[in-house]
Structure formats: structure tokens, C-alpha cells
Amino acid sequence: MKKILTSALVAGMLLSVGATSVLAMGGASGARTDYIVVNKLGEVVVNPFRIAPLTAIIKDGGYVLKDVTVTIVPKEGGQTISYQVLDSRLKNYGGIPVFGLYPDYQNTVKVSYTKLFKGEQIKEEAEYKIYAPAVFVDPDGTYLQKGGLFSSVDVKKVEKGFEDRLYFFNNLGNKSTKSAKAVWNNPTGGALEWNQTPLVFILDTKGEVRWYLLPVKDLYDIDSAYKAGIMMGFKQNADGAMSWGFGQRYVKYDILGREIFDRKLPASYSDMSHSIDDADNGNFYIRAAGFNVKRPDGKNVHTVRDIIVEVDTNGNVLDDWRLFEILDPYRDTVLKVLDQGAVCLNIDASQAGKTMSADDLAALDTNDKFGDIVGSGAGRNWAHVNSVDYDPEDDSIIISSRHQDAIIKIGRDKKVKWILGSHEGWSDRYKKYFLQPVDSKGNKISCGETGSKCPGYENEKGGFDFTWTQHTAFKIDEKSKGDIIYVSAFDNGDTRGMEQPALAEMKYSRSVVYKIDQKKMTVEQIWEFGKERGHSIYSPVTSLTEYQADKNSVVSYFATSGLNIDVVSGLLLSNPSPTIFEHKWGSTEPSVEIQLHDSMGYQAFPFSVNKAFGTK
Structure with missing residues (x-):
């Protein structure tokens, strides 16, 4: 009986892999491997x-x-x-x-x-x-997880020439109740309350999942302060591998999951989130925070999203940019007009439509409240830097500071080179760094007495506008030459014109490309998309705009479009349904439009399978 069962089992195994399979088992000749060998090579190893x-x-x-x-x-x-x-x-x-x-x-x-x-x-x-196997997502018991990575996908448009695209999505699940007690709090403050389940995957242009990340404990442990946190800042590096960070770590793996490195942040820093830039020389520029910083008033604090750290290929610290010493951490102009219901991922429906007053901000100093809260000064969320891009042409970094409504270039000497953003509220020390808006003929554009209301800040076509609570400011290297550079950005649109509109439905988001003359200190808006769609794709937080050299195109991820909060009741009326667009350079109509439903988006971009395996 035993022999019959064994023979049947072997026969079943052979049939499951095809008639050409060979089963190598132990026998009289000695110990041998017992995996299934298929066709003309060796065994198949899945995952x-x-x-x-x-x-x-x-x-x-x-x-x-x-x-x-x-x-x-x-x-x-x-x-x-x-x-x-x-x-x-x-x-x-x-x-x-x-x-x-x-x-x-x-x-x-x-x-x-x-x-x-x-x-x-x-x-x-x-x-x-x-x-x-089927896609598996660690369950959190919420409706947002219906369908796993998203509930459904709607491929609305894919033009000829874009059919081969694969899009890499960095989305976020709900904050896990399994990690609710893990808060990074030494000496005070911190951002490990940002500990949401990773939803990281690749879609083809038919809307099919073709890869996803399974965050097992070797990589990610939601119970550990040093191996948890929101996964953000994904980039496909020049060698085809993926780098990103989360909480107190930054890592690099290839697309099959082979570890290249997995490191803790250097000890002086903490709370990586949002952005890591991989430079051509192999160095990384990490958006982090200060683990223990002495303020001018003598208080020790844990800072929030306001330090850029440069590390080499071995993880050694080469330099850092302490933004609370370079910029003005007490410029609170933007902080007073932020919608407190959606301060990046600190989404609080009960605060939708509300803003902070000068008295509210002053009370924070009186009470010595620090941490991941909107407020001025080191130790609070005054800068909220959400991207960093290294420019090797002049050894500088370009940052996007959400809570200053500004894209800023800073040199190796820690001095500001230029500021692209509203002129309102800056001290005299910074006024010489403002970029002057101009039209296509070089004529100056006035943005009013305050420097915030440009011709184009309201929902009409044309004109010029700055970015507002923006994400991702990237130099377009392929288009830039010398002092003339091009910068792409995602303009989320909260605080537009340095105010909240009369109705929430008046808000809109857009992708935008600027042409900057660094010698003349001027800026021209050469392309935008999103204004014409109005509130329907308004994305109050997260999102991305990035140039793609392989197709001479611009990708835009409206990552929280459809996030709908009732400003009266404070209730969440609908989950985000993020949309990815891709435009040919200069085109006003997208070549690709794909929308996900019921998924909280962060960033998305094209993935190159050829680069991943070293052939391009």
C-alpha cells in the first residue's frame, strides 16, 4: 500500500510540471536532491x-x-x-x-x-x-483594504507608443492597529506614528498587477521601532535596483528581492520619510530629521522633516543640510492658512477646512509642545520637506518645502541660491533670492502687493502661478543646460493665493513645469495640467510629477484624488481614487490615464524592466 501511494504521489507531481519533467530522488546510488527539475535546465524557485x-x-x-x-x-x-x-x-x-x-x-x-x-x-x-500565488496584504479589517491593493482599476486611455509601460506604485494602507503603541519619542516628538501598511506594486497598462512587495519580517517588522515606518522615496537607480526608506532605515534591493543593503540611519538622524535621491556618483541624499538637536533657547528637541543627509555608498555621512539653520523656521505665513484636515498624511477629518491663528501658533511655544505638529521653530513641522534632488552641475540640492510653499535651491556652502514660491512673509534676508516670474517674452509678471496672487492662481486658463503645499521638485536634466534649467513639480493647491477659498470645491491640483534662468533669477511657467479638470482630481496631499526621458514625456500621479471630507460633519465621505497620467512633452492631452479605486496613493512612476536586468 505504501508503494502504491508513493508512486501515485510521484506521478501527480510529474504531471503538475509537464511531461518533460524529471524528478531527482534519493535511491540506491546515494543521497540526491529531491526537487522537481523542469525542461532542460534546473529547478524553478518562486519568490x-x-x-x-x-x-x-x-x-x-x-x-x-x-x-x-x-x-x-x-x-x-x-x-x-x-x-x-x-x-x-x-x-x-x-x-x-x-x-x-x-x-x-x-x-x-x-x-x-x-x-x-x-x-x-x-x-x-x-x-x-x-x-x-494570489496577492496577499496583511489584513487590517477596514473597508479601504477591500480588494487588497485597490478595489478596482479603470484603464481610461493608453495611446500607441505607451502600451509597453509598467507603472510602479507606492501606495499606503491604513495605520495598523498592530503598531498603535509604537511611537518614536526620544528625546521628544518624532514621526514613527507614521506606520502604515506598505502597498507597493507594479501595474501594466491593462490594469493587471505584475509585481508586488510582500513586507516580511526580514525586511519589515511592524512591531519594531527600527524596522517599521511608512515605506517612501522609492527610486529605480541607474543600475536598475530599487532604493527607498522607512522610519529609521534606508535600503536597496533588486526587483526579485535580492538585498543589496539594508541599513539603519546614521545615529545623529531619525525618521526618514518622503524622499531619497540617488546621485550619479552613488551617494544618497536622505530626507530625515535631527535625533537630538539643541535649539537656540537651550531646549533639546527631536526635529521634524527638516534635515537632508548625504551618505556615501558605504553609508558614511559626508554632509548634511540643517534647514532650521539655513532657512527661517519662524516664517509662519503658510502655517496660518493650511487646511488642518489634511496636513500631508496626518489626515484628521474633524479639522477639515480649519486653519491655525497666530494665537494658536504662539500657544505652542508657551506650552513647549513639540513633535509632528504644525508649528514654527525646530522641533515642529515647520518645513515638511517632501523631496530632495541633487544637482551635480553646481553641487547643490533642490528641495520642496510643503509648509513654506516653496521650491528652494541650496548650495554646498549651505547658502540659498534661489527661492521659487510666494514672496509673502519672508524676512529681508531672503528677498534677494526670489525668482521673478516672467512670460515667454521675458516680461515681468506681477503677483500683486503680497506676492501671492499671480495671474493664474484662480481657476482660469493660462497665466502664471507658484506651487502651493507642493510635492516633488525635480530638475529635468535632459532639458537643462548651464544656467537655464527646467524643474517639474506637483502643485497640490492647498493655500493657493495664501488663503483658503470660499468653497472647498474651488480647490484644484496641477502638474507644472518651470523654466528657470539662474543667472537672471527669473522663472517662466511653460506647461501645466490639472487646472482644467478642477476639483475632480484635486489631491490635497502626496502625489508626483516627473519627466521621463525614454518617451520624452511627463508623468503625473494625482495620488489622493477623490479624497472627500465633509467640512461640516468632519466625516470621510469617500476614499481616494488616485489617477496616473502621462503626457507627451508639451501636450495638453494625456496619452495615458489610469485610475485606481479605494487606495491611498503616495507616488508612482514608470518602471524599466530592461534596466532592472542590466540591458538598458
């Missing part, structure tokens, strides 16, 4: 590094391989993923890396390769059947 379930490795079977091409055969009417693999990258995996499997589906994967054996080069093709 080889535990954090990327829609990937696999087809092991090389002991052969030396080269000239590898992988094709994931699409579902009917679906999107093909096909890529080549650099020969040397095969050594990282001991075989052929497979990316882009459909979840909960028996995938067909075709590979072609040349294998070297006994001095010969043998060209072969093979077909594999690989089942990948």
Missing part, C-alpha cells in the same frame, strides 16, 4: 528572496548561460512582458530571473538562451508553466 511573490528563478542546472531572453506570455488581450538579461546578472541568481507573473494564475514563461557545455555553445528554447 526566491521571500519579498516578491510574482517573481521566480529558473535555475541554470549547472550550465553557464548567456544571451538570455524571457517572455511572459500574456493573458488573452493582455500585455506581454519581454526582456533580455545581461550575462553577468545571471550569476546573481544562479539562473534566469523571471519577472511579471500574473497572480493566482498558471503563467506560461518562454525562455531562450545559449548554454555552454563541453566546449560547445548550444542554443535552446524552453517553455515553463509557473503558478504564482
Whole structure:
């Protein structure tokens, strides 16, 4: 009976992987491996590094391989993923890396390769059947998690030439009740209350999930102060790997989940969030905070989102920009007009539509209240820097400061080079750094007596406007030359004109591109999108705008469009339904429009599978 059962089991295993399979089992000849070998190479390992379930490795079977091409055969009417693999990258995996499997589906994967054996080069093709599991998201019991990563997706438009796009999404689940007691609070304040479940995935242009991150404990531990926090700042580096940070760590992994490095922040800093920029020389520029900073009044505080740290490839600190010493942390002009219901991810529906008064801000100093709260001075959320971009042309950084409504360039010498934003409320010390708005002919544009109300700040077409509570300020290297540079930004639109509008429905968000003459200290608005859509895609927090050189296009992620709060009752009326757009350079109509439903977005951008495997 035992022999019959064993034979049946083996037969079933063989049938499950195809007629060409070979099962290597122990026997009279001695101990042998007992995995299933499929086709002409070695075994198939699904989710080889535990954090990327829609990937696999087809092991090389002991052969030396080269000239590898992988094709994931699409579902009917679906999107093909096909890529080549650099020969040397095969050594990282001991075989052929497979990316882009459909979840909960028996995938067909075709590979072609040349294998070297006994001095010969043998060209072969093979077909594999690989089942990948369904998407799993750590449950939090809320409706927002219906459907896992999102409840549904609506592919509204994909023009010819963009069908091959893969979009990488960095979205956020709800704050986990499992981590509710973990708060970083030494010496005081901090931001580890930002500890929401990661929802990180890649979609194709058919709206299908083709990769997602499974944050297992080796990488992420929601119970640990040093291994938890919101995952943010994802970038695909020049070598194709992904870098990002969360809480007290910053990391780099390849798309199959192979660890390149996983490090704690250097000891003088804490609370990484929002942004890490990878420079061409391999250094990283991390938006962090001061772990323990002595204020001019002698108080020790834990600062909030106001330090940029430069580290080298080995994690050594090279420099930092302490913004509370470079800028004016007591400029509270913007703080008084912020919608307190949506201060970035500190969304409080009960405070929707409310603002802070000068007395409210003054009371914070009286009470010595510090931490992740809107307020002026080091130790409070006065700057809220949400992006950093290194400019090697003049060894400077460009930052986006949400709570100063400003995009600012700062040199290695820690001196401001220019300020792109409302002129209102800055002290005399900074006025020489203002960029002067101009039209396409170089004529000066007046933004009124306060310097906040430009012709274009209201919901009409044309004109010029600054950015308001903006996210992502990136220099467009491919378009810039010398003193003439182009900068993209996502203008969220809260505090537009340094005020709250009469009706919440009057708010809008937009993507915008500026042309800056750094010598003449002028700025021209050359492109915008979003104003014409009005409140329908208004994104009060998060979001991204970024140029894409491969298609000479601009990607915009309206990451919290549809977030609807009743300003009377304070109730959340609808969950976000973020939308990603891609425009050809200069076009007013998008070439791509894809909307997710019931998902809190942070950032999204195109992902290059060829770069990931070293071929482009």
C-alpha cells in the first residue's frame, strides 16, 4: 500500500510540471536532491528572496548561460512582458530571473538562451508553466483594504507608443492597529506614528498587477521601532535596483528581492520619510530629521522633516543640510492658512477646512509642545520637506518645502541660491533670492502687493502661478543646460493665493513645469495640467510629477484624488481614487490615464524592466 501511494504521489507531481519533467530522488546510488527539475535546465524557485511573490528563478542546472531572453506570455488581450538579461546578472541568481507573473494564475514563461557545455555553445528554447500565488496584504479589517491593493482599476486611455509601460506604485494602507503603541519619542516628538501598511506594486497598462512587495519580517517588522515606518522615496537607480526608506532605515534591493543593503540611519538622524535621491556618483541624499538637536533657547528637541543627509555608498555621512539653520523656521505665513484636515498624511477629518491663528501658533511655544505638529521653530513641522534632488552641475540640492510653499535651491556652502514660491512673509534676508516670474517674452509678471496672487492662481486658463503645499521638485536634466534649467513639480493647491477659498470645491491640483534662468533669477511657467479638470482630481496631499526621458514625456500621479471630507460633519465621505497620467512633452492631452479605486496613493512612476536586468 505504501508503494502504491508513493508512486501515485510521484506521478501527480510529474504531471503538475509537464511531461518533460524529471524528478531527482534519493535511491540506491546515494543521497540526491529531491526537487522537481523542469525542461532542460534546473529547478524553478518562486519568490526566491521571500519579498516578491510574482517573481521566480529558473535555475541554470549547472550550465553557464548567456544571451538570455524571457517572455511572459500574456493573458488573452493582455500585455506581454519581454526582456533580455545581461550575462553577468545571471550569476546573481544562479539562473534566469523571471519577472511579471500574473497572480493566482498558471503563467506560461518562454525562455531562450545559449548554454555552454563541453566546449560547445548550444542554443535552446524552453517553455515553463509557473503558478504564482494570489496577492496577499496583511489584513487590517477596514473597508479601504477591500480588494487588497485597490478595489478596482479603470484603464481610461493608453495611446500607441505607451502600451509597453509598467507603472510602479507606492501606495499606503491604513495605520495598523498592530503598531498603535509604537511611537518614536526620544528625546521628544518624532514621526514613527507614521506606520502604515506598505502597498507597493507594479501595474501594466491593462490594469493587471505584475509585481508586488510582500513586507516580511526580514525586511519589515511592524512591531519594531527600527524596522517599521511608512515605506517612501522609492527610486529605480541607474543600475536598475530599487532604493527607498522607512522610519529609521534606508535600503536597496533588486526587483526579485535580492538585498543589496539594508541599513539603519546614521545615529545623529531619525525618521526618514518622503524622499531619497540617488546621485550619479552613488551617494544618497536622505530626507530625515535631527535625533537630538539643541535649539537656540537651550531646549533639546527631536526635529521634524527638516534635515537632508548625504551618505556615501558605504553609508558614511559626508554632509548634511540643517534647514532650521539655513532657512527661517519662524516664517509662519503658510502655517496660518493650511487646511488642518489634511496636513500631508496626518489626515484628521474633524479639522477639515480649519486653519491655525497666530494665537494658536504662539500657544505652542508657551506650552513647549513639540513633535509632528504644525508649528514654527525646530522641533515642529515647520518645513515638511517632501523631496530632495541633487544637482551635480553646481553641487547643490533642490528641495520642496510643503509648509513654506516653496521650491528652494541650496548650495554646498549651505547658502540659498534661489527661492521659487510666494514672496509673502519672508524676512529681508531672503528677498534677494526670489525668482521673478516672467512670460515667454521675458516680461515681468506681477503677483500683486503680497506676492501671492499671480495671474493664474484662480481657476482660469493660462497665466502664471507658484506651487502651493507642493510635492516633488525635480530638475529635468535632459532639458537643462548651464544656467537655464527646467524643474517639474506637483502643485497640490492647498493655500493657493495664501488663503483658503470660499468653497472647498474651488480647490484644484496641477502638474507644472518651470523654466528657470539662474543667472537672471527669473522663472517662466511653460506647461501645466490639472487646472482644467478642477476639483475632480484635486489631491490635497502626496502625489508626483516627473519627466521621463525614454518617451520624452511627463508623468503625473494625482495620488489622493477623490479624497472627500465633509467640512461640516468632519466625516470621510469617500476614499481616494488616485489617477496616473502621462503626457507627451508639451501636450495638453494625456496619452495615458489610469485610475485606481479605494487606495491611498503616495507616488508612482514608470518602471524599466530592461534596466532592472542590466540591458538598458
